[in-house]
Amino acid sequence: xxxxxxxxxxxxxxxxxxxxxxxxxxxxxxxxxxxxxxxxxxxxxxxxxxxxxxxxxxxxxxxxxxxxxxxxxxxxxxxxxxxxxxxxxxxxxxxxxxxxxxxxxxxxxxxxxxxxxxxxxxxxxxxxxxxxxxxxxxxxxxxxxxxxxxxxxxxxxxxxxxxxxxxxxxxxxxxxxxxxxxxxxxxxxxxxxxxxx
Amino acid sequence: xxxxxxxxxxxxxxxxxxxxxxxxxxxxxxxxxxxxxxxxxxxxxxxxxxxxxxxxxxxxxxxxxxxxxxxxxxxxxxxxxxxxxxxxxxxxxxxxxxxxxxxxxxxxxxxxxxxxxxxxxxxxxxxxxxxxxxxxxxxxxxxxxxxxxxxxxxxxxxxxxxxxxxxxxxxxxxxxxx
Numbered sequence: 098x099x100x101x102x103x104x105x106x107x108x109x110x111x112x113x114x115x116x117x118x119x120x121x122x123x124x125x126x127x128x129x130x131x132x133x134x135x136x137x138x139x140x141x142x143x144x145x146x147x148x149x150x151x152x153x154x155x156x157x158x159x160x161x162x163x164x165x166x167x168x169x170x171x172x173x174x175x176x177x178x179x180x181x182x183x184x185x186x187x188x189x190x191x192x193x194x195x196x197x198x199x200x201x202x203x204x205x206x207x208x209x210x211x212x213x214x215x216x217x218x219x220x221x222x223x224x225x226x227x228x229x230x231x232x233x234x235x236x237x238x239x240x241x242x243x244x245x246x247x248x249x250x251x252x253x254x255x256x257x258x259x260x261x262x263x264x265x266x267x268x269x270x271x272x273x274x275x276x277x278x279x280x281x282x283x284x285x286x287x288x289x290x291x292x293x294x
Numbered sequence: 295x296x297x298x299x300x301x302x303x304x305x306x307x308x309x310x311x312x313x314x315x316x317x318x319x320x321x322x323x324x325x326x327x328x329x330x331x332x333x334x335x336x337x338x339x340x341x342x343x344x345x346x347x348x349x350x351x352x353x354x355x356x357x358x359x360x361x362x363x364x365x366x367x368x369x370x371x372x373x374x375x376x377x378x379x380x381x382x383x384x385x386x387x388x389x390x391x392x393x394x395x396x397x398x399x400x401x402x403x404x405x406x407x408x409x410x411x412x413x414x415x416x417x418x419x420x421x422x423x424x425x426x427x428x429x430x431x432x433x434x435x436x437x438x439x440x441x442x443x444x445x446x447x448x449x450x451x452x453x454x455x456x457x458x459x460x461x462x463x464x465x466x467x468x469x470x471x472x
Contacts, residue, residue, distance in 0.1 A: 125359065145362060150385040153355030156347075157385075160356035163320055163343045164363025184348030185355075191346060278389030282362060291364045294392075294452045 104239045108202050108264040111241045112173065113138040115200070118248025119169060123161055123285075126274070127154040127174025129209040131202050135173055136274035142288035145281055146274040152181030155199050159189050162197035165289070169196050169251045176203040176217040183226065189257060190231030198251045198258040199227075204266040212266065227259035235259035305431075305463070306331040308438035309396070313368060316445040318394075320345060320360045320367035322353035328398030328464040329370045350375035351382035358391045366449050369395040373417040374410065376456075383424040386454050393426065394448035395456040396441070403461040406469055414461075421456045430458045437463075 112134040116124070124144045126132040132146045147154055158172035179186075179201045189197065205218025217223060227235035234256045238247070250258055275281050283293060310332050313321070321336040322345040323329060336344040347353050353369035360367035371379075376397060386393045400407075401414020413420075418428050429444050431437045440457060447453040 123363070147385075149388060150355060150382055153351065153358075153382055153385060156352040156355035157359035157362075159345070160320060160322075160359025160361075160365075160367055161363040162359075163345075164360045164365035182352065182355075185352050187348050188345065188352055192343070278385075282389045282391065285362055286364070289364060294450070 105204075105263050105265040106239050106241050108134050108204070108262075108267075109137055109269050111244065111262055111264065112202070114241050114244040115248060118244055119171060119251050122169040122171045122251060123165060123289075125154050125158045125161065125170070125172045127151075127172070127178035129175055129178065130268070131173050131175050131178070132274050133269070133272040134202065137269070137272035140274070142284050144274075145285050148274075148276050148278070151178055152185070154178055155182055155185040155189060158197055158199065159185070159192060159194065162194040163192070166194065166196055169198065169254055170194075171198045171200060171251055173200045173202065175208070176201055176205060176215050176223070177207045179223070180216055180221075186227055186230040186232065186259070190227075193231065193257045195256055196254040198260065199232075200247075200260045200262060202262050202264050204264045206266045208266070208268055212268075223261040224259070227261075232257050232259045235261070237261040237263060239263040303331050305434040305437040307335070309441050310335045312438050312441040312445060314339075315442065316449060317366055318368050318445070319343065319365040320356065321370065322347055322356050322367060323370035324350050324353075324372065324375050326370070326372040326398045327467065328372075328459055329396065332370060332396075349378050351379045353395075354379050354382040354393070355385060357393055358385055358389060361391050366392075366394075369393075371395065371397055373397055373399050373401065373414045373458075376417045376420050377413045380420060380424060383426065383454075387425050390452065391454075392448045392452045393454040394445055395426075396459060397456050398459045398464055399461040401461070404466050405461065406467060418458065426454045426456050428456050428458060430460060431463055432460045434463060
């Protein structure tokens with residue numbers, strides 16, 4: 098799974114294939130395009146869509162993973178969102194819950210705000226950062242064909258996983274996930290058998 | 295309580311017992327001397343996941359993730375950390391998440407370091423501006439009761455609560471090392 102300089106995965110296709118392979122996963126999405134990508138793949142009760150809280154997706158995934166060790170927890174976010182919470186990789190690297198995977202859809206740009214180039218677009222190496230933070234199982238891919246193996250590792254819950262997905266810097270049509278956070282939260286908890294207050 | 299508690303570990307023990315009684319399972323923190331004993335107890339407790347953060351707003355998001363998964367998490371931080379959290383507090387309101395934080399105060403009583411003043415003096419206002427209910431512990435003997443009341447408000451009523459631990463309660467920081 099190495100990156101060719103020119104080849105990039107299609108974000109919608111990659112996310113749809115990955116989610117098809119992890120039907121039991123609890124999913125947190127980072128604001129902007131990753132939220133649209135996950136919703137476009139089919140709404141699920143076990144998705145929590147962020148529309149704000151930039152930089153918080155991975156930390157939210159950590160809290161969820163610690164609370165639900167028997168289920169795979171997957172954070173699907175973008176390079177800009179993860180960059181704002183770069184320290185959270187260090188925090189995750191200390192706890193290393195075996196059921197947590199961080200998937201960064203990396204187009205090297207801030208797509209939501211006009212395609213300004215991000216740090217990863219300027220050479221930052223997410224896999225090296227993740228490994229330096231203690232997440233040994235960190236890899237990069239540019240090919241949706243790798244989804245099968247990534248899904249297998251997510252379902253196995255054997256080690257904290259970090260996946261940097263090199264995607265094309267395009268903007269598919271927005272797929273508007275529900276913005277009512279309380280509704281999405283209550284639906285998510287109900288799917289886990291958790292009662293409201 | 296028949297006798298007032300004056301030593302720091304005693305009231306910190308009382309706070310830890312209140313967290314245990316409230317079935318808190320995750321304790322996230324950016325270290326502070328005033329929380330030191332509580333952090334040690336959390337690390338030593340096999341029922342509690344202790345999570346050391348690089349910055350306080352991670353703990354806000356972590357607490358929401360814990361609640362999504364059915365666990366209660368609390369955030370321990372210093373007053374300066376409240377400023378780091380401000381935008382992340384949006385998540386609490388947007389998702390109507392319960393929240394409980396313990397904040398050790400600086401910049402308000404016998405402060406030696408002027409850099410602690412700007413945030414410390416605005417900590418309560420910043421919390422309230424973001425919709426968080428503020429309680430305060432000024433005396434050791436009230437620590438358990440106030441913390442327990444805050445935990446009930448957060449995890450039984452679904453409120454967003456911060457309990458400030460006054461700088462006078464924590465005591466003067468000793469600046470000269472021997």
